[in-house]
Amino acid sequence: MNPSCNLFVIGPTGAGKTSVGRRLAAHYGLPFVDLDQEIERHCGVDVATVFEIEGEAGFRLRESALLDECSRRPGVLLATGAGAVLAPSNRRRLAERGYVLWLDVTIEQQLERLARDTRRPLLAGDDRRTRLEAMAVVRGPLYREIADLAVPGAHEAVTAGSERCIDLIDRHWQRQHDTLTAAP
Template sequence: MNPAPSLFLVGPMGAGKTTVGRLIAELFRMPFIDLDHEIEAHTGAAVGLIFELEGEAGFRRRESAMLAGLAARHGIVLATGGGAVLDAENRRVLRENGFVIWLDADVDAQLARLARDRQRPLLQAPGRRERLERLARERNPLYAEIADLRLPSSGVGNSSHAAHDLLDLLEARWRRGNPEAA
């Protein structure tokens, strides 16, 4: 059992981090925060525009700064962007400040869920399958490195089923609390 004040969801795009995160937050009566939405609210610009103007490196700097501030809060459910784990400092912040849940989705599930998505900057090129496979090879070991719990989100049905499956697992493996008091 890992005592932690907050729950952090990591995983690839299309895994259901935002949808499942909202449901889990509601079930636990905790505030829900989506990291990408917070960046957009803070900057007044969509993630795609930030990528266009500042490149991925500029976006990642903003993401790291926002993540550090949000992870310091206690008692939240935070859905990160799929690439937040790329930075070693972000992984340390996530690992040390919350219970990390890896929502894992295979490439076929991602393709189905993202078929109509035209907003995600990393998918704005031909060869979506190859891009998602490359991202999975690069990021899955990083998700595994920091995850307290891995929940496959492929083939679990809808987000409500995934949230209830996660709720059962959290009741067995997570104790809400202050990790410094442990």
Template sequence: MKQVCNIFLIGPMGAGKTTIGRLLGKCLKMEFVDSDREIEQRTGVDIPMIFEYEGEAGFRRREADTIADLVRRVPIILATGGGSVLLQENRAALAANGFVVYLKCSVDRQVERTFKDSHRPLLQTENPRQRLEQLMATREPLYRSVADCTVDTGRYSSRQAVREILKAYNQAKRKTEKQDEDAQRRAG
């Protein structure tokens, strides 16, 4: 049976995963962890340096190890990196261990929100907009495939997005509890 007590936030860079994750953590009195910050703490270096020395493949290996550890924490609100869904093992770990929320965000909004952020190695290019469009074309079907709920953060403020997530999360939690009760009745 799928575990629903954890909430995992997926979506592109600039979608608001960290901001919304912190708000959810406060509302639910749950630990909030950002997987990128966790990787930096574990390695002692920032993500651009990991990309520089190990490339994207090295970073993705570290990310997969970190996500595998973090999804076992209960309860937790986890904000993942935008590319975390690229690996099947991450998608499976997220889907099996919590309620997955896809924070959808238009490329225009991503450009606005990441314009001055030098901490994003994949945007260190002459045309960040084009890069964001390429990333979205590859990743969006993966976000959708694993999401239990989608919230458009270009349409809602952070607080409104939290309310939408909580509504869907509570519905999913009630449904899971009812299924558990029904299974116990049948077994018992």
């Protein structure tokens, strides 16, 4: 949705949604919400434990419920989890309730950025490349479907990447300040 008072950040694992999202929130004076952190806060355990106990299906139900709640807040920057776009209802909510920024990265960039990361349950195991490629085939078209703006990844520091995003967002986002009421 453009114009909007909300900015939503989507993209694959390792795209920088949380790191860039925090900087964008500070720049635009918006409260920052990381959807995975909200899930952890509500459950009292980390995402990996939710996956272990409830499986991916249980995690996705929790994710959808919190995405609905968080995306209703006016004037928020929400960084979603990489798989939040899998549910059609989540894609609809994101597209209707905010300006959607897609941080797009290559498989190579993901592998480089996630080389030491052991916390992501869907990347557990040996062949990360194959898993990331399979996720990209399914999720890439879904990101594209709802994105108002796509920003390709680059080999740069988070600060430089955030500044590049701000420059592009400023040219495209018709920001409405918190004069809107929460979406139905």
